[in-house]
Amino acid sequence: MCGIIGINKNLNVTLEIIHGLTALQHRGQDSAGIVTFNGNFKIKKGVGHVSNVFQNIDLEKYQGDCGLGHVRYATAGSTEAIDAQPFAVNYPFGLAMVHNGNVINFNSLRKELNEEHKRLIDTSNDVELILYTFAVNLEKNDLQNITVENIFDAVEKVQKSVKGAYSVLTIIANQGFLAFTDPYGIRPLIMGKKETSTGVSYAFASETNVFDYLGYEVVRDLEAGETVFIDNDNNVHSRILKQNKPSFCVFEYIYFAREDSIFHNRLVASERVKMGKMLSKNLKKSGLKPDIIIDVPNSAYFFASGLAEAVDIPYRRGLAKNRFIGRSFITPNQKKRESVVKQKLNPIKDIIKNHKIAVVDDSIVRGTTSRHLVNLLKKYGAKEVYFISASPQIKYPCIYGIDMSVKKEMIAAEKNETQIAKFINADSVIYQSLEDLQEMYSDFSICDACFSGNYPTGITKDLLEQIETEKLKSNRV
Ligand code: AMP
Secondary structure (H helix, E strand, O other): OEEEEEEEOOOOHHHHHHHHHHHOHHHOOOEEEEEEEOOOEEEEEEEOOHHHHOOOOOOOOOOOOEEEEEEEOOOOOOOOHHHOOOEEEOOOOOEEEEEEEEEOOHHHHHHHHHHHHOOOOOOOOOHHHHHHHHHHHHOOOOHHHOOHHHHHHHHHHHHHHOOEEEEEEEEEOOOEEEEEEOOOOOOOOEEEEEEEOOEEEEEEEOOOHHHHHHOOEEEEEOOOOEEEEEEOOOOEEEEEOOOOOOOEEHHHHHHHOOOOOEEOOEEHHHHHHHHHHHHHHHHHHHOOOOOEEEEOOOOOHHHHHHHHHHHOOOEEOOEEEOOOOOOOOOOOOHHHHHHHHHHHEEEOHHHHOOOEEEEEEOOOOOOHHHHHHHHHHHHOOOOEEEEEEOOOOOOOOOOOOOOOOOHHHOHHHHOOHHHHHHHHOOOEEEEOOHHHHHHHOOOOOEEOHHHHOOOOOOOOHHHHHHHHHHHHHOOOO
């Protein structure tokens, strides 16, 4: 998963993009990068957090009036600097691109680009595949007189040949600024605008919290398959070129996004409270009577407090979190992950001792966090521990960019609830029911493939195996 931002016609673009990336840091901690345009592209990217990569940046050198930024959590490819975004090419115009998502037909695209178009793809980053596919289609036009139609047409070709989830931002040198999503709109992309001393500046970002921070007003979410092109005179052209059934990733609401962000008019925090309240159904059904309900900070707070309110059991903060340690799941391998979980959370002893505790987390994937926490709570005197997952059982790989792409990683793919409870040493495990979640979104079209196995783009067994093999090759399991 990644975070992207693009800003057009703003003289303070470099600093605003770096600040915007800081607001998106939770979406990726492997690498960060920016590109600005001022007659030519200036790219700075590197491995690590935004604050490290841009620590000594010479703002003068990167001055421009439009730019792109990216934070990366490598779900495909390596974590090396060479794979960090943005990427740029010099033909048929200067093109710079960032994306969030995951391309699933990478092997066939790479082959086609190599064999038919003689483009050598240097990295394992799939933004290159999108960039070259766009470039070879744009190249077919009269390059002296590129029109908006030509640009829309090249995007449509991308949307037809590139399968998967992608939200993309592109600067087309001296032509304009482009934003588009895949035909299912799986990954978020929101448009914003603000008045600056030199006129209206448009911006695009993965989450609306960026706009709050930078003083942009939200215009709207891009629709599934929508393309927005802003020409050099700042005219906005938008069109839905290729749309299939919209399928917004529900895991954005559950886990990935920050609680203060809004997608499709739904505030993430409020969605989590609703899901928390919905969990009361399964808690009541279980007949369990916890003394208190605690959360796994920070993403589970709204689920836990929503549940506590619905069942009238006190919510407490039962775990202290070291704020300076990153997301454990985002660490590249299991050994590091376990050590991060250990350093990250510690019980607040008197709250835990002699109590029957219901601990709520957003999800159980491999069971690393839950097993560690249950043992910790018991060690510090919890009488009983019930582990509650705000999401349904994760049983199927996410092929669209959430880092859950190897089936054997998923505890619920192989085990039933009793076996999971045993594995994580809990007295009971309660999950959100998939039907309840689907009911909650009956008026809004979501992707719930990781729970249901229904992949909106369709998927073959072969492709699933290829994705899994790539993932294993990247040494991040
Ligand atoms: P696990 O420890 O493998 O069972 O994973 C569950 C924990 O990781 C939960 O605490 C979640 O908050 C977090 N998590 C779940 N899915 C993801 C993801 N795709 N990327 C990062 N963190 C995640």
